[in-house]
Amino acid sequence: MSKAIDVDVERGQDPTVPPESYFLPATDVYETEDALVLLAEMPGVAPDGLDVTVEDNVLVIRGDPVSGAAEDGDVLLKEFEVGSFYRAFQLPADYDTEKVEASVRQGVLTLRLPKSDRLKPRRIEVKAE
Amino acid sequence: MALVPYRGRNMPATTLSSLRDEMNELFNRFWSTASEPFGLAEWSPAMDVSESDDAVLVHAEIPGIDPKDLDISVVGDTLTIRGEKTDETEKCERNYHRVERRYGSFTRSLALPASVDAGKVTATAKQGVLEIRLPKKEEAKAKRIEVKGT
Numbered sequence: 001m002s003k004a005i006d007v008d009v010e011r012g013q014d015p016t017v018p019p020e021s022y023f024l025p026a027t028d029v030y031e032t033e034d035a036l037v038l039l040a041e042m043p044g045v046a047p048d049g050l051d052v053t054v055e056d057n058v059l060v061i062r063g064d065p066v067s068g069a070a071e072d073g074d075v076l077l078k079e080f081e082v083g084s085f086y087r088a089f090q091l092p093a094d095y096d097t098e099k100v101e102a103s104v105r106q107g108v109l110t111l112r113l114p115k116s117d118r119l120k121p122r123r124i125e126v127k128a129e
Numbered sequence: 130m131a132l133v134p135y136r137g138r139n140m141p142a143t144t145l146s147s148l149r150d151e152m153n154e155l156f157n158r159f160w161s162t163a164s165e166p167f168g169l170a171e172w173s174p175a176m177d178v179s180e181s182d183d184a185v186l187v188h189a190e191i192p193g194i195d196p197k198d199l200d201i202s203v204v205g206d207t208l209t210i211r212g213e214k215t216d217e218t219e220k221c222e223r224n225y226h227r228v229e230r231r232y233g234s235f236t237r238s239l240a241l242p243a244s245v246d247a248g249k250v251t252a253t254a255k256q257g258v259l260e261i262r263l264p265k266k267e268e269a270k271a272k273r274i275e276v277k278g279t
Binding site: 078 | 175196257
């Protein structure tokens with residue numbers, strides 16, 4: 001994970017800049033003892049359409065869906081549109097951004113940000129005098 | 130402190146463009162499934178349905194659903210999709226900051242616009258998008274009729 005702005009050469013755009021119009025992915029965020037986990041729903045987005053960047057403790061996720069099969073014929077029902085997903089989060093404290101694990105499965109992006117050592121709960125031994 | 134939406138890197142809060150962004154975000158939030166303003170509605174997948182000359186095409190957003198948890202059936206002119214979205218993540222102690230995804234089972238039925246050949250229906254799930262192609266029966270297909278000039 002690079003700290004500098006990661007310019008996507010192929011698409012010629014900076015992934016940290018929001019697209020003109022976008023959808024907010026529904027996201028679950030929870031904290032375990034040693035990591036912060038984000039689950040973001042981005043249906044239609046393949047791994048190579050995903051950009052995840054962390055800069056100055058700001059996490060930016062962006063996904064561009066593979067352009068689906070053309071809807072041929074007459075549209076009878078339209079409940080969702082296909083478009084880019086974008087969302088940014090301010091991370092609460094120091095996470096180990098070098099060790100972020102990202103995976104995508106069935107249109108759900110899973111990000112795992114390990115806590116840096118000083119955030120992990122530590123048991124302090126009390127010595128008997 | 131919990132995770133807060135990020136407001137932008139270098140825009141002073143007073144510029145018009147940031148106001149526009151904020152309004153966009155507000156509407157986005159209001160209409161998206163990410164927040165449910167009117168309480169807990171039951172979850173069911175969003176669908177797009179289109180009809181061509183020889184088939185009916187259904188797309189549904191099913192992020193996070195394992196294809197084997199889906200049950201698709203066609204009875205007469207009714208397509209029914211059943212499924213369950215389970216919380217598949219690690220079962221350990223965790224503190225939630227945000228819960229926006231919906232879980233649970235759903236059933237959705239659609240009245241098909243034409244008779245379809247139930248034996249030739251195909252369904253594929255890719256990246257959380259389900260595609261069901263229902264070829265029409267021969268007699269339901271649109272036929273172009275030549276007009277003969279005399």
